[in-house]
Amino acid sequence: MEFLMDPALWVGFLTLVVLEIVLGIDNLVFIAILADKLPPEQRDKARVIGLSLALIMRLGLLTIISWLVTLTNPLVTIFNWTFSGRDLILLGGGLFLVYKAVTELHEKLEGRVHVESNKRSVVYAGFWVIVAQIIVLDAVFSLDSVITAVGMVDNIYVMMAAVTVAVAVMLFASKPLTAFVNRHPTVVILCLSFLLLIGISLIAEGFGFHIPKGYIYAGIGVAILIEAFNQFSQRNMAKQEAQIPFRDRTADAILRLMGGREVSVEDRDTTGNDGFVAEERYMIGGVLTLAERSVSSIMTPRRDISWINLNDEPEKIREQILSVPHSLFPVCRGDLDKVVTVAHAKELIDSLDDPEDFRQLLKRNRPICIFSQMKVIDAINTLRSSKGSLVLVTDEFGGIQGLITPLDVFEAIAGEFPDADEQPDLVQIDERTWQAKGAADLYQLELALGDVDLVNEHSAYYTVSGLMLDQLQDTPTVGATIDFEGIRFEVLEVQDQRIVQVKITYPVDGE
Template sequence: MEFLLDPGIWVGLLTLIVLEIVLGIDNLVFIAILADKLPPEQRDKARIIGLSLALVMRLGLLSVISWLVTLTKPLIEIAHLSFSGRDLILLFGGLFLVYKAVTELHEKLEGKPEIQTNSSVAYAGFWAVVAQIIVLDAVFSLDSVITAIGMVDNIYVMMAAVTIAVFVMLVASKPLTAFVNRHPTVVILCLSFLLLIGISLIAEGFGFHIPKGYIYSGIGVAILIEAFNQFSSRNQAKHQSKIPLRHRTADSILKLMGGRVETIQTAEQAEAQAAFVNEERYMIGGVLTLAERSVASIMTPRNQISWVNLEDSPEQIREQVLAVPHSLFPVCRGNLDKVVTVVRAKELIDNLDDPAALQQLLKRQRPIFIFEKMKVIDAIHTLRSSKGSLVMVTNEFGNVQGVITPLDVFEAIAGEFPDADEQPDLVKLDESTWKATGMLDLYQLELELEMLDLVEEDADYITVAGLILDKAQQPIKIGMVISYRGIDFEVLELDENRIQTVKISHTR
């Protein structure tokens, strides 16, 4: 039992177990394909019988071939080189492994997909499938046995490794197949091991002994590097999953669009192409934000709504309507929270002097209300049913917080389209500086700055002013600068406690 204390024995055993498992994957896949031709209730039985036969056949081959390799008496002599029975077995076994590894590597590197058909309806006979499995086991057991002989010299270690490998495949056949499918580099690595072992067997067949320690050390380093590679890939995937889905999707779409860009020959064409791509990037980002933005982030706020009070005189109403360029007006009684309807400016002016016609106009359409925390993507159906009218946005208490139109959704995608009496919320001063209103939507600022993380999850603010108030934690003063995620927000103008104008600087 002293050999159990030899570290080389354990290293060889563990390495051989891994190789035997990987070598058995091909056998396992073919057994699964053949088993699928049977009725569902017989497939597991056929799979168990197939793997059990593989174990028996490999143990039998190990007993025979391991005895043959002890034959050291020269049998033939070629060009002053003598070959014993052991040398011939090692030589042809090594050639078989090299052939197997090279052909499998070529198939993997070519990347040709395997064609599988499941169109057969009639099931095959059970023993006919088992007979095919026996033939396959004989073929696949040969490389497994030769690999074992090339790795270690102890017959008990070989048998133990083969038995453990088959048992593992028997218990975890489905997870093993899935693991190999998820990690194709593992297959390439193990086929490279086969190539290395095959070359060492050929060398020994010609009388050149290669110490097993050299092979173990090379395999060990390769396995360690592959473990680092898998660990790195897993961490990269984990961090990638933290990026919002909309940004990952946008990046994928933009990469696809970039594949269609033709070679640019002139500077003017290059500049035009770059501008076009930037516009596409902005619009795609806008579309992908609709699923997470609330209606409150794109609505016209309450303090900017132009509305008509029915308690005013016809002259006052006419003067108010003509003073602004809007074509639609909420009509209210006393205050904005008591909305009667939404009418067009022309129809309202035409019927102001006819009380009966005005009453009919007010009854023609009921106002439409939506909740301020509804997502924009969900509000599109309501906007479509409004037939181009205004939709009132309310809070949980029923108070009107703003209005929304199809144009607001379009602005969320393509950028701002200010009315004649409005100033743009965001004006670019130079490459790294912008001037913005306090009501600027943070999603619009994200798109302009090409950033991903200005809007925090579950944040209570959706505007630049809200962001400054949340991060300042102190009274706001003119000239105050708030730095957040590499962006400086400087307060330029206040209206009492309300932030009116902000200077935004990118510190990259």
């Protein structure tokens, strides 16, 4: 046991362990690539078998080290080229590595993907076919590993111990390394390129052209360093994109798929395309909100509904119809919650002087109602079946909360289209200042400001005043301000404890 006290032995052992791990990394990566072609439940088993076979092969080769030394003797001569047994093994292994690397690279670059939505339709490779390929790979890499061990250490026990420790380390790291490789396709391409490089070097060795391993591993090291920079760059980009609302990222992606492009300042100055691109992005963003926002967020609220009371005199009804620009009216009996029908303004005026026609008109169209928490995307079919009429929005008790029309859906997509007697809900004062009604839609404000997220699925509000009341937690007063998501909201006008006008400044940090 005195040899264990030899410092040179331990230095050689540790150095050999490091070299064996480095030499085995490429073997481990290629085992991971091959194992990925198997069903998920068989991949761990294939990795363990592959690395166990690698250990057995290397230990076996070390036990017959005296025979490996004789493989350098000339064996055959072809066209003035003399090959030893070692040369033939290197040639065969190199050709196999080149073939495997080229076929795998071709498959990756062709972009072939396996759809795993239905496990019965996924075609995996046979288990023992993959194991057979792993055995061939192990044979090639084991020879390289054993030759390195023989060149560094003279003690057979030190060689075996170093090889065993190295394989144990690789076995422990196989699963996380495989997961990392599968998450980063560019790493697979890089590893296959290494395989091609090593295969070419083995072929050169077989023909007697010695390529120093330091050159090969230096090139591999530089490539790995560059790939590490690439992975850090992608991770930082992902962090930056995560700060942009999902809806905006999706809108940008759709624009790119449709052939959209980023418009530079020079393009804006010379072509005026910036407005067109902004409109495209705005409308796509509006479409994407339809699946997440409820009907109550786009409806005309109850207090703003113009409705006809059957208890009023015909002349008063006529004056009311002519005084507003609407073409459709809910016709009710005494109260908005008692809707009888929905009628066009022209039909109402034409039938007011004929009681019989008026009674027939009241029977013509039954009112259509939907629940206030229904998603806008789901309400579109109801609007379509209404044939251009309006649809009433009710709460869980059947009370009328508001109404929606196809125009409301269109405004949710393209922006507000105010009536002749209305002012726009959102008016831009300058580059960073807007003035909004308290009832202004927060979704439309998001689209106008860009890169902000003012509403989430748990929000109990969908208007500017709702947001401010939620944040203030107090009776609103003129001059009250809140800062939310980098935006400042200031109350400009209050009526009956209701926020009427708000000043919006964005961003706050720009002040």
